[in-house]
Amino acid sequence: MTVSSAPGKVYLFGEHAVVYGEPAVPCAIEVRAQVTAEQRTDGKLRVHADDLSLDGFTVEYDGTAGEHPHVDAPESLLMAATQYVDGAIEQVYDVTDEDDIGFDVTIESDIPLGAGLGSSAAVVVSAIDAATRELGVTLEPDEIAERAYRTEHAVQDGQASRADTFCSATGGAVRVEGDDCRAIDAPDLPLVIGFDGGAGDTGELVSGVRDLREEYDFAADTVETIGDIVRNGEDALAAGDLEELGRLMNFNHGLLSALGVSSRSLDSMVWGARDAGAHGAKLTGAGGGGCIVALDPTPETETALSFTPGCEDAFRAELAETGVKRLE
Numbered sequence: 001m002t003v004s005s006a007p008g009k010v011y012l013f014g015e016h017a018v019v020y021g022e023p024a025v026p027c028a029i030e031v032r033a034q035v036t037a038e039q040r041t042d043g044k045l046r047v048h049a050d051d052l053s054l055d056g057f058t059v060e061y062d063g064t065a066g067e068h069p070h071v072d073a074p075e076s077l078l079m080a081a082t083q084y085v086d087g088a089i090e091q092v093y094d095v096t097d098e099d100d101i102g103f104d105v106t107i108e109s110d111i112p113l114g115a116g117l118g119s120s121a122a123v124v125v126s127a128i129d130a131a132t133r134e135l136g137v138t139l140e141p142d143e144i145a146e147r148a149y150r151t152e153h154a155v156q157d158g159q160a161s162r163a164d165t166f167c168s169a170t171g172g173a174v175r176v177e178g179d180d181c182r183a184i185d186a187p188d189l190p191l192v193i194g195f196d197g198g199a200g201d202t203g204e205l206v207s208g209v210r211d212l213r214e215e216y217d218f219a220a221d222t223v224e225t226i227g228d229i230v231r232n233g234e235d236a237l238a239a240g241d242l243e244e245l246g247r248l249m250n251f252n253h254g255l256l257s258a259l260g261v262s263s264r265s266l267d268s269m270v271w272g273a274r275d276a277g278a279h280g281a282k283l284t285g286a287g288g289g290g291c292i293v294a295l296d297p298t299p300e301t302e303t304a305l306s307f308t309p310g311c312e313d314a315f316r317a318e319l320a321e322t323g324v325k326r327l328e
């Protein structure tokens with residue numbers, strides 16, 4: 001039996017625009033998914049998924065890898081518990097010549113689903129690491145990131161950047177531009193997360209931006225402008241200038257709103273954080289609902305968010321220096 005964990009992430013800058021080749025800067029945070037893998041000799045894949053949402057649903061199925069069985073569960077859970085794990089296990093088979101390899105896979109996650117914190121990437125990264133190690137093969141984080149990206153790309157119908165999976169596999173702050181992914185230095189960032197208890201549909205939101213970009217020049221320009229904000233953000237990160245980082249996060253949120261991917265609760269939490277004195281705040285990830293990230297070294301934002309209408313949970317998140325962790 002092997003156990004691996006991998007962190008979630010926030011986008012400091014650049015979600016959505018990264019899909020069109022602009023740079024993005026995600027940052028891994030100490031909120032993790034953990035996967036236990038145990039080899040079976042009958043070629044079956046059995047997935048047990050607990051705690052995948054704050055409501056603690058349980059999904060369990062027996063099936064053969066590559067064939068998605070019907071599971072009576074909310075769509076997001078179905079995606080997370082079956083398609084992502086199924087896809088991850090597909091990425092594991094070419095490390096062995098043995099036939100009839102199957103797995104019992106157990107997922108535990110503290111990362112809310114579909115909320116912009118990279119839950120699926122963390123599950124896929126830890127599943128690939130645990131299952132390959134169960135077969136006696138230890139992959140480097142770069143190789144895990146590559147296989148995890150292929151999984152997300154396939155499950156999300158080709159609409160995935162490398163950002164979430166690379167960040168989750170390697171940890172720290174990273175810069176992603178097209179196929180080029182690298183670690184970057186980041187100061188100790190006082191990150192505060194606000195969660196509205198909901199989720200966005202990443203595929204729908206990415207398609208919405210694509211349509212807007214095709215129809216309106218302003219949307220194409222906005223995507224490019226987000227790229228400029230990201231480049232400014234990299235300078236501010238290198239200089240450790242929290243005030244400038246916050247200002248740029250505010251600009252980035254405004255541009256994402258213009259692209260139609262914010263929501264009332266996300267805007268309400270962003271303003272709650274700003275009113276509390278945060279250096280800046282923005283939605284993180286695909287948007288539509290889920291999480292915001294704010295920068296505030298004081299306790300004010302966390303407290304204010306817990307009283308902000310639409311905010312279900314507020315917490316401080318440490319940067320995760322290490323990506324995938326081998327626990328057993």
Ligand code: PMV
Pocket residue numbers: 014015016017018019114115116117118119159160161162163164202206284285286287
């Ligand atoms: O919501 P998340 O954490 O899955 O992030 C989606 C980020 C997008 O840029 C909108 C899509 C992508 O694959 O980069």
